[in-house]
Amino acid sequence: MSQFRETFTKEEKKDPLLDYDDSAFLYFAGSLLLCVLIPWTYCFVSALLFPYNSVAAREFPVKSRSGSVYRYCQCSFDVTRVENAKKRAASWKNRLTVSFVLQLIALIGLWYSFYLLSQQLSGEKEIQAFDPYAILEISMGASDREIKKAYRFMSLKYHPDKNPNDPLAASKFLLISKAYQALTDEVAKMNWEKYGNPDGPGTMKVGIGLPRFLLEEDQHLLILCTFFIFLLFFVPLTFICYYQRQKKYAPTGVQVDTLHFLSYYLTDGTRVKNAPEFVAASAESRELQLRPTDNEEMAVVIREVVEPKKRQFTQPIIVRNYFLILAHMQRLHDKLSPSLQSDLNALLSASLKITQSMIEIAQLREWILTAQSMVEFRRGMVQALDVKSSSLLQIPHFDEELLKHCHKGKNAVRDLTEFISQTPEERKGLSKMNPQQLADVQAFCSHVSDMELSAAICVQDEEEIVEGDVATVTVKLDGEAMGPVHAPFFPDTKFEEWWIFLTDKASGGLIAQARSRSPEKYVEEQLQFQVPTKQGSGKMVLLVTAMCDSYSGIDRTTEVEYKVFGDSEVKRSVYVHPEDEALDSEPTLFQQMLGAYGEEEESEDEDEDQRAAAKKIQQKKLKSMSGDLNGRPSGDNPQGGAMDDEYEDYVPEAEADIPTDDDDEYDG
Template sequence: MRLGPRPALASHRTRGGERCLSKTPSPRQKNLDDQKEGLLGYDDTAFYYFFSSVLVTVAVPWTCSVIYNFLFPGQAQVEKDFPTKSKSGSRYHYCQSSQMVDKIEKARQKARRASAGSSFTMIIKLSLLAGIWLTIYLIHVHLGDAKEIKRFDPFEILEVSPGASATEVKKAYRQLSLKYHPDKNPDDPLAASRFMQITKAHNALTDETAKANYEKYGNPDGPQTSKVGIGLPRFLLEKENHLMILCLFFFLLLFVVPMAFICYYQRTKNYAANGVMIETLQFMGYYINEATRLKNCPELLAASAESRGMSLRPSDNSEMKTLSAQVVEHKKRQFTAPIIIKNNFLLLGHMQRLHHLMSDDLRADLDEMLRHSQKITQAMIEIACMREWFFTAQAMIEFRRSLIQALDVKSSQLLQIPHFNEEILKHCLKGKNATSTLLDYLQKDRDQRKGLTTMSPDQVADVEAFTAHVSNMELKAITEVEDEKDIVVGDIATVTCQLTRKNLQEGEAMGPVHAPFYPEPKFEEWWIFLVEGAPNTRIMGFERIRDTDRVVETKLRFQVSRPGKHSLTVHALCDSYVGIDQKVDLNFVVHTEEEVKREIFVHPEDEDLDLQPTLFQQFMGELGGDDESEEEEDDDKSKGKSKVEKLSDGKQQKADSDNEDDKKGEDSHSSGSDSDGD
């Protein structure tokens, strides 16, 4: 019993006279055979080139980085924290005090340890790098053995030399056809395609037409269309692997990519663009008001979301007892959470320089808080600026530099100088040439500076290095309306501020500030405020300057709203040192429009340009030129026609009038004759 039609059999006789029966292939089977033949002739050389290129782009920079870190351990991190040149190309001027030199050296040692890492991690990195280079070498060897990209070569398929005779070709065909016949290789899915290639190669070397096509076109079937593909390995094209590849693709597309995006979003959704947690911004925006001052800031920072996210250890209670007994609190506590109280004490202990009472764990927690303080205090300053509260913004800047210099609320500015203590401060505040501010101390000559008599030569050298490094800033500001001589109500006035560091030379830039108690290198920033005169003190404009070059210029703009005399003040506040701020008073008169009659000067060339047609007008003129000419011709015709019609109408009217006159004459003549007859 047959379940289906019997496949048709076709008999053919080979050139050797053998008679064999073969099944006539169906179209589907022929398509499958063609696909197998294509896979059999597929060449992975392009994929090897592509894959080796990708590996080289990864291995070369990684190897250079490993060699550089091996020869100069930690140098990359040191260059990042302590660069030699600014973005503008100026050379950074570093403080040469012993404290800052030791701090940089400790940072170098820490960077070396971090670059070395653990031995296990280093072994894994070197193993991966060695594996990549070994893969590149093996691919190179494979590509070196390959002659060229695979193509149809009947001599290579039949394993005969190009000058082989017909007998040798026939003999090779018999051997290979028996070896790779599909009936003898039922378990090999590519045996049929190999057998087809062997038959095709035999026909190409025995048939004159096929041989001529091969010699002329490189293919026994004649000219072929060009095919363009990408460098993919063969296993991606095999039908047996399509299901696995499709599943892997959907796994990556529907699971891996969304999970990576979700994880990234979960990590970043709680942070604003400035790197501060959104919860912290909301908290600061609620608790900061116009009356917030320096004494309120440590507890606000300790209550931030970053601070509350830190963990408590069981040993914190015992370690905090000694510190809490010595810390002086300047205000009543507002928050009672244990983590807030702990971090508040750590910040106050840092500002009061009680680091010797902190354990290593507490010191690590303090350093973490100080690292968060840069972004958080920046947000606190911006909140005060947006609400136009100058004194609040000034208090936030004071808190920031108190953290950098480790100064308490009522500490003397002179404690920023190396090796200064309470005994030296008492000596500086008494007698002739008494000094209470840092700016006065910096401006005095070396012989007039107090507090150096009891110091060693090395300590005096540190003081000299500090005084030479601190920015000796000069502030200049002018108010004007650009391209105008007078200021009129409604103008946009411009305040041009120029900051000059007189202690730097041309081509130098200010390096990191002298901050031995701060865990990270800190470059100074300046805040420029344009403030109304008393009693309002409203911020009319502000600018943050991070440029460390010798001369820096910035502009603040505001609109003049009323006539008369104006009094403004420009404040330049440093966020890294206490006592070197600058300010300039600006006084100017604003006129009304009636008082100053401004003449509007128009250049003759501008007048000529006004007369020229615009591009749109030119474009529309070119498009409507033909229509206008046709309309003009129609108008001319209508005008000419109207003239002719008018002339003919006039002649017709004249003729009609003459006819009427003649008719009247005839009537009068006839009436006259009638009267004579009567």
């Protein structure tokens, strides 16, 4: 290939014909900006015009991931809570955050950059092509004389010998020579007219559009320094900051220090009364800051709070947060100042992950009572219920005074399940409520889950359960797809979760557990365990307990009975499909390969045997024929014997040339 392409693509700033073209970079940068700006602007404008949609999608979704429509509680508190969320989202005071302002500035800057790129693209000329007339500075259709004259003048002007200090002169001289060739040589002229290149068609080149300043020699040092600063400083710094932040947290979102603390202090005897202080002593709680006004504000709270046990920790931040949690569970929110309420909300938000870790630690150590106690404490934090509080306090507008009426007389109830199962006429404690309050109670009762629990045990592909088998208990929860729970004292949106425990009824030991977070109408969980050695008659009873972590008093329990057989009592036959049996008679691939190899060897041996037998037969025929040449056996004549020896080496193909008695060679 000629040097024309290399010469034509050299980057020189002095000649406009050889100048670098920025149009590729402009198109690339504009396309990249549009890919970022269009979806970002759409989301920003949607959040600006419809601010509640983003809040609703996050806090108050309409449907579950499977498409089930959530059923929300229609009591006045929950309706007001949703309306307040709409108002907060629509308020400019809440929307004018630092994030909102930074997004607005970034969008304006990026759209302005796109505008500048568009203006620059509109002024860009077409990519310069090889034009011999423009290079020789003559008009289109010039005569041969004018072409030669222009070539002579331009070549003398840009000859390298006359321009030793001009590095552009050599490339310009070669370009002039190529232009002259394109106008005088027939083949070169035909290639230029057809392909735009005197050398003929060229290959397509694909590259990344880079801006001009990245290719300028004066900027190379600056670009290299910037690259190394980014690679050796910013990237490691970002990774180190991310690692320092993430190493504090476990995969569940709880701080590692909290897990270490809970692993040490959580015991088989831990109950609900111990849990508030454990949450107050967690790393998340200790990160909250004390204020100078806390002593005066907490004095009012401490006088009203009833401690369920003697305190174990004496650090000021732990003591303050401990009393805040007790004030929440005893519903003393009117005693809290706004700053203390803010701290309490932070504790309640962190309590979900902390209590989850407490339940999981108890499950791993097979402390069934501790695990169930932590579930009770978890829903006590959600519904603001103390250790001995009645589950009826979860009903809207209920207080200690109304509980006395519910516990006495006809149709008395003790827990939330009994109250919900009653008709509105049978329910007690509602006589002094106004219509709005009665509607709230009815809405709450309609919203609380009325879950049905069922369980069945089996061993896969077996009819009997034998000791040592891996059995599966299938637990089914049948109810309705519920939206967020009714929790007026909890700051965040909370969905129901069910903790399922499988225990041995006789010993009370924990066998298996599961956590169901699905809000669907129909939930199925499978618990697997190894069947123990049978005892006595082999009849075993399992207890399945489903505990709700959001409402107290709606737990469900059912029993599963099964009989365990010994190994010698049950003879299990392995069922083999007829098609599988037929496969046993088929040779394996290895056998097929050996069989084919054996057949080849056997066929070769048979061919050799057949050839040897044919040769022996032929030799016998030759011997018999040699004995009949003189009318007597070959053994009675020495000549005949000699002839026999001669014919022993006779090949079968010479049979047609055997002489007869009529040949003169053998006369007499």
